[in-house]
Every structure is written in C-alpha cells, then in structure tokens.
Amino acid sequence: MKIEETKRAFERIMHELGKVIVGQEEVLKQMIVSLLTNSHSILEGYPGLAKTLSVKTMSDLMDLKFSRIQNTPDLMPSDITGTYIIEETSSGKRNFKFQPGPIFANIILADEINRATPKTQSALLEAMQERQVTLGTSTYKLEEPFFVLATQNPIEQEGTYPLPEAQSDRFLLKIKTPYPEFKEEVEIVNKYAEEVKKINLKPILKKDNLVYLQNITRQVPIANDLKKYAVQLVANTRKKKDLIEYGASPRASIGLVLAAKARALMEGRKYVSKTDINTMAYPVLRHRIILNFEAERQNMDEDAVIKALLK
C-alpha cells in the first residue's frame, strides 16, 4: 500500500460502512482514528444505535478477527483472558491446555463495560495496556492489531461499576453515539424493516495494511505551533478551575496529537491542521475532565466546557 492510496482506501471503507450503517459518519471516523492510533475507545450511547453492528462491520472490512464480550456482574477475569483446561490425549494422558478467551482477537467489543465487576474490568484494562495476558507463570502476547471498543450506557446506572478516572484515561477516545436524524431513521426503517437483504462486504484493508497505516499515522508531520496549541489546550483543562475540578493528564496531550494525525491521514492530508486538533479535542478530552459543581449549576456538560476551552 502506498501513501497516495490511503485516502481512497478510507473513502472505500466509509462507503462500505455506509451500506450497513446509516448516518453516524463521525462515530465511524472516530473509530477508524482509534484503529489507526492503535488505541482503544469507549463508545457511549443509548441502546439500539448500531454500536455493535458498527464494530462488527468494521472488523469485516478490515479482515480482522472479531470477538464480543458481554459484561455482566458475574463475569470472571478468566472468562475474558482464557483459562487452562484439561485435555485428554489419544493415549489417555491428561494435560493442561490453554484455552484463549475472547480477548485473543483483533477487534474486541466489550459491551457495557460498566456492568462488569472492578476485578474483571481490571483484567481487561491490564490486557489492553500491556497487550499481553499472564496466566500463572505463562505470558501470552496478544495479536496485533489489537483494538478494544468498550461500550457504556449513559442510563440505567443502577448496579453498575463506573470506570474509575484512572482507568478511563487508558481509552484514547470517548465516542458519543447520537440519535440519527429523522431522514436517516426513515432510511434505517426502509433498510431493516422490510426484506432483509444480505449485504456482501469486501475486505478493504488487510492486517498488514492496517499495521502499515498505524506506523504512517505516527509519522504524519505536525507544525511546532500546533503541537504547542494541543499541549496548551490540555494544560488549560488543568487551569480552568472555575468549571473543571480535575483536568487531563499529559497522556491526553499525546493522545490529542496522535488522534489529530490519524484524522489528517484519513482526510488525505500529509500534515496536521488546527481543525484536526479542534475536532479531536472532544473525544480525547471529554472522559478525562471532571467538572465541578459550578459547571453543573450552569448546566454545562463536558463538551460544552471543551467548546469554551477552544474559544
């Protein structure tokens, strides 16, 4: 794959995704950004907004192994990582054999991550961070590319274990899934409420291509002024005490620049623009800032505060 082909490849991915997913263009773009930066994302949205379908379709288009973990309070860490099972050979000999869990895939959808217990969450997050699973004395490397997309439901918070700030910081982006527009919803109804046609999707990116694009993403040049702008933006979240109680860490600065680079590459540009930083500031920062009472009193959410920061 060549650099000149990248834009066309992304356009084709978006086109193919559009065959299955109606609307949600920005959500899909941010998911690709997450893939390109070799990072993980949280997808927040109400049920029925095609979160799972988006991830599944994405894995199909990229010829990647997909697995889904449905988080529940009784889910055990070994249910995610895998465990040793006793296997009997033809000679009758019994051996312990490692049975990999659903985490051994390229794209993992961790559905409703806040329903799992902190112990299970930690196991998942550790695997995300280290990109390896340790069981007893053995360590198993996870295959690259490795991308976890966790979903969270903003309603029905009873009986959930919200991710602590330190853990949610490990996700590069928090992608918000909005409700579709009226026209889009009519199109969804037309598409899925009538005769179900099987949509054939062709894989557009192979594993090698994705790894190549991940490398290229990091090499996208950025002007020094824009780098400073991104860092200043993150630093301002720590200074704006009138609305923000806790600001974002330097990890957010790295993430913001990286996400901006990925967006630039997707747009077919060979340089980062200020628009990339401004656009990516929302998904990069919204789960990394904790608002204070004053912001709540003013009925401001994270996005409104980020918008104020961008001004």
Next chain:
Amino acid sequence: MTKPISKALGELKRALIEINALTWTLDALVIFLVFELVFFLLTLPWYYAFAPTAIYVIFHIYRGRKSLTYHHVEEKVPALKEQLITAADNLDKDYEIVEHLNKEVLQNMKKTMTSYFFSFGKLTRELFLLFVVAFLIIGASAYNVRFLDTHEAIDEIKNYKAFKDYEIDEVLLEYEEGNPEEDDIYGDKSIAELGNEQLMLELNPILSDADISKTQEPEHRKFRSTVPTEIMASTDASYEESIPKGYQKIVKSYFREITK
C-alpha cells in the same frame, strides 16, 4: 546534501526580504517627500524630513516583521496553508510521508507568484503620490512658494508683547517702582531717558475733555529771561531733620564752605 525543500524555503525567505525591502523603501520615500514638501513650505531645512522618515522606517520594520514569516506566506497563498510551516518545522525528518508533503509544498510553491505579496492598488497609489509630491516640490521651488517663514514666526512669537509682559525685567521693574534716593540726586529718570527722541502722545477724544477739532498751530512765544544772576544756598531745617545727627555737622560745615 541539502534537501530541495530547504533550498526552496531559503529562496522564499530571500524573496520575502527583497519584496518587503522594496515596499518599505517606497513607503519611506513617500513619507520623506511629503515631509520634504511640508518643510519646504514652512521654510525649514530639507534634511529635517529625515527624522519623521527614520521614525516611520523603524516603526514599520518593527511592525513588518510578521510579513517575513511563513504565516504571512500561508495567508497570501491559501494552497500552502498549514503545509509550509509544517514542512519547515519537519526538515530534519526523513519519513516517507514527510517527503510526500515536501513534494506537495514544492509543487504549490512553484505556482506561487511574487505578485501575491504585492498590493498593486497600494503600489499604484504610492507611485501616483510620489509623482504628485515630486511635482509639487519642483513647482514650489521654482516659484518660491512659502506658506510661512518659520524662523521669522518664531522670532515674532518670542518678541510678542504679551509674552514680554511676563518676563521680569529687573531694570524696568526698578525704573517703574522708582528709587527715591536716586530721584533726589538725578532727577526724574523718565525725562533723562527720553533724551532727544520725539514723544508721541495720542489723546482719546472719548476719554479726554480736549477738543481736537479746535487745535491750532503752536504760537511762538517769547520768554523773558528771568534767570537769577546769583545762586545762593542756605541751610534748611528739613535737612537737619532728615540727616542723621552724626552727619549734621559735616553737612553744615559743607554748606558754610559753599556760601563763602
């Protein structure tokens, strides 16, 4: 080996400096000639025009530094927006994507023309102004047109009576207040100062009882000489009164000697 992009950026910088130098020179020339004309009309030395020109040039260079940056180029050439600075900031990187960016920047730079950095409207206006001011200077010199002789005006202002009133002339003050001791000895100083000069007196008919319409030629009158043949001096009690006791004897003996 120097990268083509480094060379191109160097050339761009040089071109920017040259264009700005030309613009600043033209601006400075306009300022100089305008002030030159003004100073000529005010009869001031022509080289005074260097001062406002120098101030303008310093101010312009200070403010015009921005126009020597890549930001300025990006503003003028939208095709290079954000690309040029990025390429300039990443000259040390040899990544494939950076090379592609450099190629793109070079292609866009080839399309960039020097005219993008010139404001032809401003240039035309300045040239027209230069032409007009130059002709005005020539015309004013040929016909010796002066609005004001500044040196004379300054002198006039300096000698203006209203200003003089505020100056305390010690001699005049002493003269006006008078010195009784000197008056006794030299007489009325105003008469002494008048000398042979003619004294002009103007009578305001409103404020005066004199009827100017009835004025006549002065009559020649013959005065009889009544000058005493002998002048005698005698002592007077008032002298004794005003002269301190210690000196009274001396004064008395002095007058006695005179009368002899």
